[in-house]
Structures are given as structure tokens and as C-alpha cells.
Amino acid sequence: MTNASSRIPLDNATLSLFQNAKISIVISVIYMIVTAINLLGNGLSMWLLLFRTSPKTPSIIFMLNLTLTDLALGSALPFQIYYQLKGYHWTLGSNMCSFMTLVFYTNMYCSVLTMMAIGIDRYLGIVRPMMFRQTQKRKSIAVISCFLMWGVVLGVLYPLMTTDLTYDIPELKIITCFDVLKKSMLPSDFAWALFLSGLVFILFFFPFCVTTFCYVSVIRKLAKDSKTVQKKRAIRLAIIVLLVFVICFAPNNILLLIHSILRLFYDKSVYMAYKLSLCFSCLNSCLDPFIYYFASKDFRQKLRAIIRMPSLSSGDSMKMEQKETLFSGQ
Template sequence: MMGNSSKLDNATLSLFMNVNASIAISVIYMIVTTINLVGNGLSMWILIFRTSPKTPSIIFMINLTLTDLALGAALPFQIAYQFQGYNWKLGAKMCSVMTLVFYTNMYCSVLTMMAIGIDRYLGIVWPLLFRQIRKRKSNAVISCILMWGLVLSVLYPLMTTDLTFDIPELNIITCFDVLKKDMLPNVTAWAAFLFSMVFVLFLFPFCVTTFCYISVIRKLAEDSKTTQKKRAIRLAFIVLLVFTLCFAPNNILLLTHTVLRLFYKKSIYMSYKLSLCFSCLNSCLDPFIYYFASKDFRHKLRQIINLQSLSSGDSMKMEQRETLYSAHCTFEGQEREHSKVSLVPKKTTA
């Protein structure tokens, strides 16, 4: 949102004065915060202390959990901001930090899910060709560092700009709800900033991730591994759900809103603000990705919540063993009874 205090559009002003919308957004953030901290706190404990060895997939999951926990720690500040009627009281630097955490979580999550998808693609579709590369933990660590570097370089303007905005007529100071046009030097810089966020950090990873999971499902369908195929389909469904429900609306509306505001003086800010809430839901869905992506994580989680750690196939084998053992005991018993009978002398008739 670009503008100054004397030229704020009616859509933005109505949002700031809409108490019901503010409460609804705050409630969503509170629910997300609770689920985020509980689910990702447990996930982080399992991934760090209970999962070994630390495979590249596990390292990617730790990176994803770290960004989710950072978001969970930042959301209470956003909740307080909403309850105070969009009045930010913590200063410009804190506003920049909170905004950076929001968008870093989104785009690091996008890139990390792409990395997990690529790792599964190489491991299932090309298991021999890339076996040595996938085993190196250093490759996963370097990939995570490059992800953070790329995201922070794109979001650099958010770190160097005062994102607070004084609205005297409402007696509030907003945080990243009204952006100044001079945040970037010209329209070309704004276009490059938005292109990098929407296309480089979202659309390209989304296409790569979709390709990887479709290829994995096709490969497993050819190999007729029913259980593994079902799990891969569930994982693909959850990942694509996170992209379409959490990331796509926010990025599409951000691009649309900015273009409308820059060139047509129109606004769809209310829709964009609500999409920002849904973008936080990814931190609640990520633990499900770990469950379907890591066999070790599933095993440890089942142990912790006292669920049966055997798979359905193992359970059937166990039942078959018990049935065979029972039949064997019965057969042995019958043999013993037969031997007893045979030892009794037969009576002869006169």
C-alpha cells in the first residue's frame, strides 16, 4: 500500500476503523499461534533430539520448523497491534523485524518445501545417480544458507525502510499497512521488488515442487508400492494444499493490489489483509509434512503419543506369526496325545 496521510484510499481507512475485522484477524492469529508453538515445538524436539541420523530431509525439516517457530514468536506482537486498533507502539525497528519475520517465514517455507520435494524426487526417481550427493549433510546445510541468503536479499528493502506510518486523523501509527512510495526510488525498482517476491520466491518454486511430486507419484505407481504410493500422494496433497491455500492468495493479491494502487489508484487491501492471515496457516500444516515425509519422524511421534509403532503390514505379519504359532502348538499337542495312546498296550481278544 503506497500513499501519504492525506491521500489514503477509503478501503484502507475503512479497514482501520473496522473493529469486527480486527477482532476476527486477531482470533485467527491466536489460534495459529497456539497450534504453531505446540506442533512445531514438539516437531523441533523430535527432529533434533530423537531423530538420527540427520539426513538432508531432516535438516530441511529443522530449517522449516525454525522459521515456523520464529513466526509463532512474532505473532503475539501482531495480535497486540490488531487489538490496539492498528496502533503500533514498539517503534520503527521492531516493526521492520516483525514484518521481516512474516515474509521470511513464508518464502523460506516455500523454498524449503521445494528442497524437500527435490530431495524426494532424486531419491525415488533417480536413486542411483544422485545417491552420493543426497547423503552429504553439507549439501543440505549449504542449501538452507543459500535459501536464507536469497530471501533476505529480496526482502532487503524491508530491513532498511521505516515501515511505520502516522495517520493523524485516526491518531494511530501503522506498521506495514501503509507503505511510502519513496520506499523504493522508482516504479522500475517496485516492479523488480514485486517480481522477485511473486515469481522468484513463489511461482518458480511452486512449479518445481509440483513437478517433483507428480514425478514421484508416477514412479511409485510404476513400481506398484501401494503403501509408499499412498503416503507420497498424501504428502503431495498437503504440500500443494499449503501452496494453494496459504501462499498463492497472498502473493496473487499482493501483486494485484500493488498494480491497482500504482497505476489505477484502486485498492483491494481488505482482501490482501485477510490473505496474510491465511499465509500463516502454513506453520500449522508443516508438521503433517514431516509425518508423511520422514519414516523416522513417524516412528518417534507414535512412540511419544503412545501409539502402536508397527505399520499395518507389520501388524498383519505379527498376527500371521501368532496364528502359525497357535496352530503349531495345537499340532504338537495332538502329536503328544497320539503318542500317549500308542504307548498303551493293545488288548488281544481270546
């Protein structure tokens, strides 16, 4: 994002990015790979979660929510690829630009909040098993939580829905989509500070802290007993979730904050680094099916059956699977 009024000249870093064909091709190739993996992995996940996984526990409901946002991103990325290959020239109109931008950022922040919800559910199931034991009540809470997540994300992103996000750059003969964001989108620097704080702290930093606490607590709880199968699986799940935060979400949100502060107050830019980090943030949609594999016993069994992998059959594994089904919401 480069904050500019309607005709303030763009900074050299942004203009350089728009003229860098190699970077545009690299970003396009990454998006192509992500799109293919996203649609294949999440398409299979959606089918398994909807039609092959029962009962629909809270964790499964959260996974369905996450898969839905991932598939929306996978469906939107081809438009971004087309835009990149056209040399940052958007030809589909301002409404479509706003819609695709909203899909892009909704995926990121709904994914963050949903992974936090999955972590909380596992924390309650393993560390606090006596809380929310009534299955129906937990299902209702999960469904309401999903609606609340969407409400919070769309509330914070509301300025993107009410602004023309296209920007005409006559000197390059291109019209960008969300790559140049007018400072006039919000009425004051204070409003910009609130907007950025909502993105970085409410939708990223706070969920990251809660998720880390939940998984660390789960690992500490399981480390006290000898149930190594569940412990190893919980550790793998925690590692994958935290890697998604650290690799996919953290660089983008940190660079967003740095870049916006530099543009608002110092007329400087780290836009190329931010653009690349935004590209890599999409990798979360490729890693989410691995989260489902380690978080859901039923999903794991159905996937193993499809790809003809042998199921675990030791006595200890069966006992651990039974306990996981009872307490962790699958």
C-alpha cells in the same frame, strides 16, 4: 500494503479496514489459534527432529530449517495480535516494526523454498536414486541450500530492512506498522516492479512449479509398482504440500501483485482481501508438522511412540519403510 508518499491521503478501502473493529477481532482470533497450534506442533517437531531423529538426513535438515522459521513466526505473532487489538496502533517503535515484518515474510518465503527443497530431495531419492547417493555430500548440499535460501529471501526483502515501515495517520490517531508502505521506499516504478516480481515469481511461482513437478513425478514413479504403502504416503504428502501452496501462499501472493498494480498505476485497492489472505498465509506453520509426518520415517515412528499409536508391522510396510529410508532421505 498501501503505497503512499509521506502525506498523500489514504484510499477509502484502507481507511475502512482500519476502522473495522470486527475484521480486526477476526484476524486477531485467527492469529491466536495459529500461535497456539504453531508453538505446540512445531515445538514438539523441533524436539523430535533435534533429539529423537537420527541420522540427520537432508530431509531432516530441511525440516529443521522449516521448523525454525515456523517457531520464529509463532514467537512474532503475539506482537501482531497486540497491534490488531490496539486498532492498528503500533507502539513498539520503527525498528521493532521492521524486525517483526521481516520475520513474518521470511517465514512465508523460506517455507516456500524449503518445501521445494524437500520435494527435490524426494524426487532425487525416488525418481533419480542414483544421483547424490553419497550421504555426506547430500548433507553438505542440504546445509548449503538452507543458507542460500535465507540469503535469497533476505536479499529480495532487503528494502524492508532499510525503511521505516511505520506510518502516522493523524485523522485516526494511529501509527500503523507495514499496513501503509510509502511509495518512496523504492526509487522508481521499475524498482517496485523488480521488488514485486522477486516476491511473486522468484519466491513463489517458480518454487511452486518445481515442487509440483517433483511430487507429480514421484507419484507417477510409484504408481508403476505395487508398493502401495509408500505410494499412498507419497500421495498424502503431495496433497498436503500442494494444499499449503494453494490455500496459504497462492491467494496472498496473487492478491499482493493485484493490489500493488492497482495502487501503483490505477489508484485502486483490494487491501482488505489482501490483509485477510496474509492472515491465512500463517496457517502454513500449523500444517508443516503433517509434512514431517509423511516425509520422514523416523519422525513418524517417534511421534507414534509418544502418542502411543501402533506402528505399521506388515511385511509389505516394513519393506517399503526400508526402501524409503534408503532412497528418500527419510
